[in-house]
Amino acid sequence: MAMIPSDRIEANRLDRDIAQRCRGGEAGAFEELYKRFGSRLYTVAYRMTGSAADAEDLVQDIFLQVYRRLDTYRGDAALGTWLHRIAVNACLDFVRSKQGRRRRVTDTGEDLDALEAPAAGPWRAGAALDRMELERAIAQLPPSYRRAFLLHDVEGLEHHEIGETLGIAEGTSKSLLFKARMRLRVLLRGRPGER
Amino acid sequence: MERHTSADPACGRFAALIHDRVDGALDAGAQQELDAHLASCAACRELLSDLDAIKRTAVDIPDLTPRSEVWTSLSARLAAEAAARPRPFWTGARVALAMAATLVVAVTSSVWLLRAPAPAAPADASAGAATEVIQSGGNLVQDVDEHLRIADEHYVKAIAGLEQVVKSGEGALDPALAATLQKNLGVIDQAITESREAIKTQPNSQLAQTSLFEALRQKVSLLEDTVALINVMRKGDQAGAAKILGGLSKS
Numbered sequence: 001m002a003m004i005p006s007d008r009i010e011a012n013r014l015d016r017d018i019a020q021r022c023r024g025g026e027a028g029a030f031e032e033l034y035k036r037f038g039s040r041l042y043t044v045a046y047r048m049t050g051s052a053a054d055a056e057d058l059v060q061d062i063f064l065q066v067y068r069r070l071d072t073y074r075g076d077a078a079l080g081t082w083l084h085r086i087a088v089n090a091c092l093d094f095v096r097s098k099q100g101r102r103r104r105v106t107d108t109g110e111d112l113d114a115l116e117a118p119a120a121g122p123w124r125a126g127a128a129l130d131r132m133e134l135e136r137a138i139a140q141l142p143p144s145y146r147r148a149f150l151l152h153d154v155e156g157l158e159h160h161e162i163g164e165t166l167g168i169a170e171g172t173s174k175s176l177l178f179k180a181r182m183r184l185r186v187l188l189r190g191r192p193g194e195r
Numbered sequence: 196m197e198r199h200t201s202a203d204p205a206c207g208r209f210a211a212l213i214h215d216r217v218d219g220a221l222d223a224g225a226q227q228e229l230d231a232h233l234a235s236c237a238a239c240r241e242l243l244s245d246l247d248a249i250k251r252t253a254v255d256i257p258d259l260t261p262r263s264e265v266w267t268s269l270s271a272r273l274a275a276e277a278a279a280r281p282r283p284f285w286t287g288a289r290v291a292l293a294m295a296a297t298l299v300v301a302v303t304s305s306v307w308l309l310r311a312p313a314p315a316a317p318a319d320a321s322a323g324a325a326t327e328v329i330q331s332g333g334n335l336v337q338d339v340d341e342h343l344r345i346a347d348e349h350y351v352k353a354i355a356g357l358e359q360v361v362k363s364g365e366g367a368l369d370p371a372l373a374a375t376l377q378k379n380l381g382v383i384d385q386a387i388t389e390s391r392e393a394i395k396t397q398p399n400s401q402l403a404q405t406s407l408f409e410a411l412r413q414k415v416s417l418l419e420d421t422v423a424l425i426n427v428m429r430k431g432d433q434a435g436a437a438k439i440l441g442g443l444s445k446s
């Protein structure tokens with residue numbers, strides 16, 4: 001039987017403790033929860049929406065949802081995982097409602113080859129990839145590509161989870177991720193044959 | 196189709212294998228096939244190297260820090276939520292009130308029993324038990340007071356937070372509308388003051404306590420609606436504003 005690392009046991013204990021104190025209405029407990037997870041969830045919201053203002057509104061809505069739903073947290077999953085799932089779902093709801101109002105052809109994932117790519121990107125062969133450059137390139141991805149890339153490569157979800165979360169087939173998630181990575185490469189390195 | 200960097204069209208089918216390899220999802224047979232291709236294809240080696248770097252870097256992208264105003268606004272909304280759905284404080288107070296009421300019956304019964312003629316020893320025992328019950332009943336009444344005080348504080352805190360948010364965004368409201376909201380807040384404040392006065396003269400009046408909490412709840416609700424109104428006005432969302440104002444006129 002595999003041993004559970006002691007730091008994970010301690011993390012689980014802390015999770016249960018903070019959830020319990022929040023449920024009990026202990027002063028300062030929810031602020032502690034926000035301090036511990038606020039940046040993570042804000043980052044998820046920012047990357048999913050591409051807007052600081054939307055992310056600020058969303059992170060508040062997410063924590064309000066968390067406040068209302070803490071009673072349902074049983075400690076089966078890590079608190080961070082539980083919060084992350086709430087955040088991703090809230091972000092997707094937000095993105096979907098926004099798309100409903102302003103659907104764009106680039107979000108269908110079909111007309112993407114027509115998008116302009118730079119002849120030369122900032123990333124030089126053999127050099128380390130700069131995180132800021134990658135972040136800028138991610139922001140330029142079409143939304144469907146960006147979501148698949150963020151959920152898989154940044155947030156660590158499996159394709160079947162992404163499929164469930166986004167309401168798409170597992171194969172579609174793989175295909176979107178493939179295209180997203182290839183597109184990022186072009187954005188970072190420039191058009192093939194012109195480097 | 197995304198373009199591959201190699202001029203060799205045979206490389207196209209290896210691109211998918213390269214992605215799987217980056218994800219650690221290749222079986223041994225495919226791995227062997229890919230390795231054989233990579234040994235002779237610089238373009239595919241470059242693709243693998245690039246995708247590996249993208250994935251590794253993606254994991255390391257640092258989290259962003261939200262502005263401190265986000266917590267300020269969130270804490271006001273949380274306090275309002277707690278006040279509007281005052282759990283566990285208000286629930287606790289109601290349970291404690293029910294328990295206190297039960298104990299009043301228990302204490303009264305015990306006192307009545309003490310008045311009945313009875314042998315000395317059992318009577319002493321009953322008296323001791325009754326004293327304990329009376330004392331614990333007294334403690335519970337104190338608990339109830341404590342719960343009510345906490346609930347009151349919770350409302351006051353929520354109101355202070357919301358008032359701060361409203362004050363900072365009041366300019367977004369139409370002056371006539373702001374004046375109407377202020378007038379309504381004034382009416383509620385008057386009700387709060389009167390309820391507090393009533394509680395001072397009749398500390399045990401459940402009616403006065405209920406009136407106070409109802410007035411506080413109304414104030415939180417009105418301030419929450421005002422904050423929502425300021426937010427939609429700032430965004431120029433006329434439909435959203437009309438919806439909130441419609442709700443206000445019904446409440």
